[in-house]
Amino acid sequence: MHVALDTMVDILKAAAESSRLRILVLLSRGDLTVSDLTEILGQSQPRVSRHLKLLLEAELIGRYQEGSWAFFRLSDADWAREFVLRLVADIRATDPQVERDFERLAAVKRRRQERAAEYFSDNAASWDELRSLHAPDKAVEAALLKLVGKRPFHSMIDLGTGTGRILEIFSPLYRRGVGIDMSREMLSVARANLDKAGVANAQVRQGDIFSPPVERDAFDLVTIHQVLHYLDDPGRAIAEAARLLRPSGRLVIVDFAPHALEFLRNDHAHQRLGFSDRQIADWFAEAGLELEQKEDFEPRPGTGAKLTVKLWLGRDRRMLIADPSNDTQAALRPIGEVA
Numbered sequence: 001m002h003v004a005l006d007t008m009v010d011i012l013k014a015a016a017e018s019s020r021l022r023i024l025v026l027l028s029r030g031d032l033t034v035s036d037l038t039e040i041l042g043q044s045q046p047r048v049s050r051h052l053k054l055l056l057e058a059e060l061i062g063r064y065q066e067g068s069w070a071f072f073r074l075s076d077a078d079w080a081r082e083f084v085l086r087l088v089a090d091i092r093a094t095d096p097q098v099e100r101d102f103e104r105l106a107a108v109k110r111r112r113q114e115r116a117a118e119y120f121s122d123n124a125a126s127w128d129e130l131r132s133l134h135a136p137d138k139a140v141e142a143a144l145l146k147l148v149g150k151r152p153f154h155s156m157i158d159l160g161t162g163t164g165r166i167l168e169i170f171s172p173l174y175r176r177g178v179g180i181d182m183s184r185e186m187l188s189v190a191r192a193n194l195d196k197a198g199v200a201n202a203q204v205r206q207g208d209i210f211s212p213p214v215e216r217d218a219f220d221l222v223t224i225h226q227v228l229h230y231l232d233d234p235g236r237a238i239a240e241a242a243r244l245l246r247p248s249g250r251l252v253i254v255d256f257a258p259h260a261l262e263f264l265r266n267d268h269a270h271q272r273l274g275f276s277d278r279q280i281a282d283w284f285a286e287a288g289l290e291l292e293q294k295e296d297f298e299p300r301p302g303t304g305a306k307l308t309v310k311l312w313l314g315r316d317r318r319m320l321i322a323d324p325s326n327d328t329q330a331a332l333r334p335i336g337e338v339a
Contacts, residue, residue: 005302011059011060013058014054014055014057014058019041020054021087022041022101023037023061024055024087025091025098025101026040026181027061027073028088030073030195031072031191032071033071034048034070035156037052037072037287038047038105041101055315059080060075060080061073061075062075063088064205064206068183071205075103076176078154079240090275106317109192109195109268112188113195115188115192138166139297141169143295143311144166144170144223144252144311145170147252147313148173148250148252150173153173153174154175154176155176155178155218155220155248156170156176156219157180157214157223157244158180158222158224159222159227160181160226160227160230161179161181161186161187161204161235162181162186162226162227164179164190164191164193166223167204168193168194170223171197171201171202174202174220176202177201177202178202178214178219179202179204179205180204180205180206180208181204181207182206182207184206190204191204209224210236210237210242214244214296216243217244217247218244219246220249221238221250222250223252223254224241224251224254225253226254226255228272228275229270229273230269230270230271231271231272235282238253238286239283239287242284242287242288242314243287247316247318248315248318248319249282249315249316250315251313252311253280253311254309255274255305255309256274256307256309258274259273259274260273261273261306271291274310277291277312284314286313289317290318291312291314292313292314293311294310294311294313296310297310
C-alpha cells in the first residue's frame with residue numbers, strides 16, 4: 001500500500017519520539033495493556049495513554065477490549081505492521097534503555113505465566129480425563145503439520161484457540177497469526193504459552209466464534225480445533241469461518257467422530273456427541289467450501305479410550321490469481337501452491 005506524502009509525514013512524526021518508539025518495540029514482542037506499558041516505561045498512565053492515542057491515530061497500532069482490560073497491538077494492516085517491524089528491527093537490543101524495557105517486559109510475562117499455570121493446574125484433572133479418551137495430541141498435530149505443508153503463508157486464525165497450541169505449532173509458517181477465544185482465563189493461558197515459546201508473530205484476543213472481531217477474506221488458513229462439539233450451531237460457526245478465508249484459503253477442523261459418551265454432555269458441557277463426514281461435508285458445501293481431505297485417528301488399542309478424532313480439510317472454491325512478479329500477490333498465494 002502506498003500513502004500520500006503528508007500522511008507519511010504524520011506517520012513518521014508519530015513514531016519519531018523516544019517513548020512512542022519504545023512502545024512500538026515492546027508491541028513488536030506481543031500485546032500489552034496500558035498498565036503493562038506504564039510499568040515497563042516507568043511513566044504515568046495519562047502520559048502513556050497520550051502516546052498510545054497518537055500511535056492509534058497514525059494507524060500504527062490497534063486496540064481491543066477484553067472485559068475491563070484494553071490491549072494494544074501492532075496494526076492489523078499489513079503495510080503498517082511491516083513498516084513498524086522494519087523500523088524497530090534496526091534498533092540495537094543492547095541499547096541500555098531497550099535492555100531495561102525488555103527486562104521489565106520479561107517480568108510482566110513471568111507474572112502472566114504464573115497466573116496461567118495456576119489456572120491450568122486448577123483444571124488439569126478435567127483436561128487429562130478428556131485426553132485419556134482419544135488418540136495422543138502429538139499424532140494429530142503431526143498430521144496437521146503434514147497436511148498444511150512447509151510452504152510459508154501470510155496469515156492464519158485459530159477460532160476457539162484455548163491454550164494457543166495450534167498457533168504455536170504453525171508459527172514458523174505464517175507471518176501473522178490470530179487466536180480468538182471467549183474465555184479470558186484461557187486467553188491468559190494462551191498468551192503465557194506463546195510468550196514462553198517465543199512466538200511474537202501471533203496475538204490472541206477475546207471474541208465470539210460466531211462473530212470474530214477480524215476482517216473477512218483475510219486469512220489463508222482457519223483452524224477450529226476441538227471446539228465444534230461445544231457449540232449449539234456448528235454449521236453457523238463453519239459458515240462464519242469460511243467468510244474469513246481468502247480465495248482458495250483452507251479451513252481445517254479437528255473434532256470427534258459420532259460417539260455415545262453421554263457423560264461428556266453433563267460433565268464437560270459438550271453440546272454435540274461428534275460429527276459424521278456427511279454432516280461436515282454438507283456444512284462445507286453450504287459455506288462455499290470443497291471437502292478435500294479427511295482423516296481418522298482411532299483410539300490407542302488397550303487403553304480403554306473410546307473417542308475417534310477426525311480431521312477435515314475444506315478449501316474455498318474461489319480462485320486466487322496471483323502475479324508471481326508482484327510481491328504482495330505472491331504473499332497471498334494459496335497454501336501449498338508451488339511458485
